[in-house]
Amino acid sequence: xxxxxxxxxxxxxxxxxxxxxxxxxxxxxxxxxxxxxxxxxxxxxxxxxxxxxxxxxxxxxxxxxxxxxxxxxxxxxxxxxxxxxxxxxxxxxxxxxxxxxxxxxxxxxxxxxxxxxxxxxxxxxxxxxxxxxxxxxxxxxxxxxxxxxxxxxxxxxxxxxxxxxxxxxxxxxxxxxxxxxxxxxxxxxxxxxxxxxxxxxxxxxxxxxxxxxxxxxxxxxxxxxxxxxxxxxxxxxxxxxxxxxxxxxxxxxxxxxxxxxxxxxxxxxxxxxxxxxxxxxxxxxxxxxxxxxxxxxxxxxxxxxxxxxxxxxxxxxxxxxxxxxxxxxxxxxxxxxxxxxxxxxxxxxxxxxxxxxxxxxxxxxxxxxxxxxxxxxxxxxxxxxxxxxxxxxxxxxxxxxxxxxxxx
Numbered sequence: 143x144x145x146x147x148x149x150x151x152x153x154x155x156x157x158x159x160x161x162x163x164x165x166x167x168x169x170x171x172x173x174x175x176x177x178x179x180x181x182x183x184x185x186x187x188x189x190x191x192x193x194x195x196x197x198x199x200x201x202x203x204x205x206x207x208x209x210x211x212x213x214x215x216x217x218x219x220x221x222x223x224x225x226x227x228x229x230x231x232x233x234x235x236x237x238x239x240x241x242x243x244x245x246x247x248x249x250x251x252x253x254x255x256x257x258x259x260x261x262x263x264x265x266x267x268x269x270x271x272x273x274x275x276x277x278x279x280x281x282x283x284x285x286x287x288x289x290x291x292x293x294x295x296x297x298x299x300x301x302x303x304x305x306x307x308x309x310x311x312x313x314x315x316x317x318x319x320x321x322x323x324x325x326x327x328x329x330x331x332x333x334x335x336x337x338x339x340x341x342x343x344x345x346x347x348x349x350x351x352x353x354x355x356x357x358x359x360x361x362x363x364x365x366x367x368x369x370x371x372x373x374x375x376x377x378x379x380x381x382x383x384x385x386x387x388x389x390x391x392x393x394x395x396x397x398x399x400x401x402x403x404x405x406x407x408x409x410x411x412x413x414x415x416x417x418x419x420x421x422x423x424x425x426x427x428x429x430x431x432x433x434x435x436x437x438x439x440x441x442x443x444x445x446x447x448x449x450x451x452x453x454x455x456x457x458x459x460x461x462x463x464x465x466x467x468x469x470x471x472x473x474x475x476x477x478x479x480x481x482x483x484x485x486x487x488x489x490x491x492x493x494x495x496x497x498x499x500x501x502x503x504x505x506x507x508x509x510x511x512x513x514x515x516x517x518x519x520x521x522x523x524x525x526x527x528x529x530x531x532x533x534x535x536x537x538x539x540x541x542x543x544x545x546x547x548x549x550x
Contacts, residue, residue: 175244181235181240184241202244208223209244220252235279261306276293366384416455417451435462449518453515457514475489490527515538
């Protein structure tokens with residue numbers, strides 16, 4: 143965006159005025175004093191000046207000195223200038239814009255620094271006083287009353303309009319800057335929120351991948367150690383399954399980390415996100431860890447969006463991982479119910495009532511499952527069952543109701 147030379151010079155002048163306000167006021171007031179003195183010496187052709195006693199110069203000098211108060215006392219400045227200008231005009235001096243320069247400057251500064259009601263009250267009072275003084279002055283007896291009064295009226299109206307426009311422009315620029323700062327803060331807050339949400343999503347994904355496979359590997363290793371002498375053939379099979387578990391863990395971990403390292407311009411294919419199609423593999427891995435999982439489906443299976451499919455699989459995976467780590471049982475049940483626009487999932491184990499330890503409820507696993515369900519518009523409950531064991535139940539929409547689809 144380019145800036146015009148006039149705009150650059152105006153900005154530089156405003157910056158200098160902010161740094162050296164007294165010097166700027168001194169230069170302006172000196173110029174106004176010269177204009178007023180010159181205006182007091184002007185007369186109509188073949189007319190004598192009102193007098194040479196110098197009282198007009200003294201009054202104009204007092205009005206110019208009062209201009210130094212325009213930053214702190216703009217109302218006092220206007221009143222002093224209005225009184226001095228009224229007296230000078232009443233003495234018969236020719237009414238010109240040069241003579242009115244100090245009072246016009248005071249009206250301009252009043253309009254830039256005070257509210258609209260104050261500008262209206264003091265401005266109209268000043269205009270009325272000077273207009274009456276111009277009407278009764280004998281410096282322009284040869285002119286009609288309209289011509290003698292219309293000039294001062296519009297001369298004094300000009301600085302009021304200019305000052306009001308300047309005040310409105312400043313207010314607009316301040317409001318624009320405030321909106322820009324608010325928008326910047328909002329963008330920063332949104333960026334922090336997105337980073338936080340992404341960190342939580344990554345933490346859930348890594349937790350599900352690592353915790354599930356490590357829990358299975360630990361259970362498989364313990365079972366193999368227990369059966370090493372009594373049943374070498376079964377031990378060999380468990381160790382074979384353990385190799386598959388660790389390989390699967392490495393593949394999923396590599397895929398997750400590869401997704402984090404991938405940039406937008408990289409088009410390398412990634413391993414598809416897991417879904418309910420991998421339930422047989424999940425059931426098999428639990429069986430090798432000593433947990434028998436039965437799966438039941440009610441209703442007509444419906445297609446799921448990638449995000450819902452991933453969420454459903456991760457919730458079942460985490461629930462079975464908790465059974466492997468915490469439940470004193472060797473059986474778990476998974477039930478899928480397709481109920482209209484929802485998929486109901488229930489994962490239960492057959493542990494005794496005393497085995498329903500509270501650790502899964504307080505740990506990151508249940509918290510991550512609940513966050514996953516909420517991210518797509520679902521809900522989740524987890525807790526011990528009255529008849530014994532632990533139950534995780536969730537209701538997920540077949541299509542996510544929010545934009546938080548975690549298909550990636």
